Amino acid sequence: MERFPEFLENLGHDEDIALEWLREDLPQDDSEYEIWSVMPHHVHRGMLGTITKVSLLHRVIKKTAMGQPTLFCLATICVALLLSSKASGREKYKSSFSFTTRSGNDSLLYHHLFDNYDVELRPVAENTDILMVEMGVALTHIIDMHEKHQTLTASLWLTMGWNDTHLQWSPEEFGNFKTITVPSPKVWMPDIVLYQNVDPYFDGWSHRETYVKIHDNGYVLWEVPAVIVSSCHLDVSNFPFDTQACQLKFGPWIHSGFELVMRAMAENGSLEGFIQHPEWRVLYFKATANMIWYGEDFNIGTPYADVTFTLGLQRKSTFYVFNLLLPCLLLTFIMAVTFFLPINSGERLSFGVSLLLSMVVFQLVITEVLPESDKLPWIGRYVIITMILMSFSLAMTIFVMHVCDCTVSVEPLPKWVREVMLKRLAKVMLMGDLSKNLRTIETDDSSSKIELVNDISDLTDTLYANNSSVHCGLQKDVKLTDWYAFQTKMTSTLHDIERKVNDVLDIMRHHQRHRAYEKEWRSLAKVLDRIFLIMYILVAGACLVSFASNTSNEPG
Structure with missing residues (x-):
């Protein structure tokens, strides 16, 4: 025994x-x-x-x-x-x-605390007392930031602490036990929820099989890892150089501010165990305690406490710069180079259409990445403006080609167009005075007239004075007595020859003038093309500078 x-x-x-x-x-x-x-x-x-x-x-x-x-x-x-x-x-x-x-003092302490404990009652000495709950959050990993759905999925370590007046003891009476760990359903738990929760499978943390640590002064500490899916309003105006601020608001759902208040355990959430994310950089993780009075339509002006953790994130833009922004800039530059192709070349038009379609593809990629919002990101604006410029360039190319085709009508340029475009603007565009060639042609036309015989009577007087014969190429002599008949025939023949020669000269002058008009219209097309090139470069450069200045002014 x-x-x-x-x-x-x-x-x-x-x-x-x-x-x-x-x-x-x-x-x-x-x-x-x-x-x-x-x-x-x-x-x-x-x-x-x-x-x-x-x-x-x-x-x-x-x-x-x-x-x-x-x-x-x-x-x-x-x-x-x-x-x-x-x-x-x-x-x-x-x-x-x-x-x-349990054994020994541990078991005695357990029964001392929980034999008459009621988990349904708020742990305060008096019903009018306000319970203080402390809240702390440690961010361990950003699992996903879904821009399209505007949701943040993150892994957190949640910590809550409060004083339970029903769970106090004297350590000397229980073998110097100063803490005891029990399952969380054994004690009263605050009904803390995440206000921005969008996880349809989440049923609350109080139902999970977790544990709490109770101290001898009644302080209850609850710590648990959790994966949360929270809504996060994203402002993508400066994508891909944007910064975001996601709020995680924790507070009681039932207990008002007259029963429960909250405060943060520290000014900032913890980032000690944070695992770096490949796309997002954490800027700050601030914690603030709030007491919000809801309006009469909601609960007759009842206050509710909460602790809001604001997570500041900055997007790492390297991926989007090399895979989205630089190709857009390259296409914009190549479109400017197309102005140096021959004006009447059909390949110039087809090449411009291909570049425009490429920009449309990039616009579709941006649309797939970003959420549907009334705020258009700057890169989206830049792509759209570039597409408009490319469309304008194609329209101007068609217009310039039409100007070149105007040479078929053989119509001269109006004098004011010739003076403004071919003389003045051409000099401004470093193309020289293109109206000189036409003035040279007009001068040549005024002096290019052929006369075979100035006065046929001069020849007759000479022949009569010398009393000689005229050899007409028919190898026979023509006597002076028959000269008048010959004179009439010769005059008629010479006039016919002169008329035919002048007709040939008129045709030559017409072709020469036609070529001059063609050159004139082509010169006008070149001047217009150079003007459109300068306009394209200026507008594209202004858009690029505006885009760069707005992204550099982004706070964060």
Whole structure:
């Protein structure tokens, strides 16, 4: 009998109490009700099955041993207790919130705290007292920032602390135990929720199988890792050089500010265990406590407390610069180069259309990435303006080609167009005076007239004075008496030749003038093309400078 307590010292405090009870006072009835009615009240009810089995076994042993408990009987009782303890241990393993066997002062402290504890009541001494809840958040990882859905998925470490006046004790009375850890459903928990929660599968943290640590002064500390999906309003005006501020607002859903207030454990959320994200850089993680009075339409002006953590994020723009912005700039530059292609070249028009379609593809990519918002990002504005410039360039190319085709009508340029475009603007565009060629042609036309015979009578007088004969190429002499008939025929022939020669000269002058007009219209097309090139470069450069200045002025 002296060795029996040492043999059972590892069976647990409740088994020892049950054994003491079995030695002294066995119930007359073996029913569970009768056994529980006489069992010491500080023995957990979970030992009821074990006590019943031991009671029945003890009666059998008592009858067998003629009322004298032997070492064999006691050993048998020990084996029964061990088997029962292992069985109950397996049952306890299945549920994290079933009773945990404790020993010594730890068990006494547990029963001291929770035998008469009510988890449904707010842990304050007076009903009018206001409970203070502290809130702390540590950011460990940004899982995803979905621009299209405007949601933030992040991994957090949540910490809450409050004073429970019903969970206080003196450590000296319980073996200097200053803390005790129990499952969270055993204690009152504040109904703290995330206001911006958009996770349809989230049912609250109070239902999770977590633990709380209770200090001897009644301070309850609750810590748990959590993955949250929160809404986050994104301002993509400066994409991809934008900064965002996502708010995580934690507060009670039922308890008003007259019952519960909140404060942050620190001025900033913790970033000690943060894992860097490839796309976003954390700028700050501020914490502020608020007391918001909701209007009469909501709850008749009732205040509600919350702690709001503001997460400042800056986008890492390297990926978008090399894969989106630089190709757009390159296409804009190539479009300017097309102005140096021949004006009447059809490939120039088709190449410009290809560049415009490429910009449309980039615009579609930007649309797929960004959310549907009334705020157009600067890169989107830049792409759209560039597309407008490219369309303008194509329209001007078609116009210039039409100007070149105006040479078919062989119409001269108006004098004011020639003076302004070919003379003055051409000099401004460093193309020289393009109206000189036309003035040279007009001067040549005024002096290009052929006369075969100035006066046919001069030839007649000369021949008559010399009394000679005229050789007409027909190898016969013409006498002066027949000269007048010859003179008439010769005059008519020479006039016909002169008329034909002048007709040929008129045709030549017409073709020469036609070529001059063609050159004149082509010169006008070149001047217009140069003007459109300068306009394109100026507008594209202004858009680029405006885009760069706005992105550089982005705060953060």
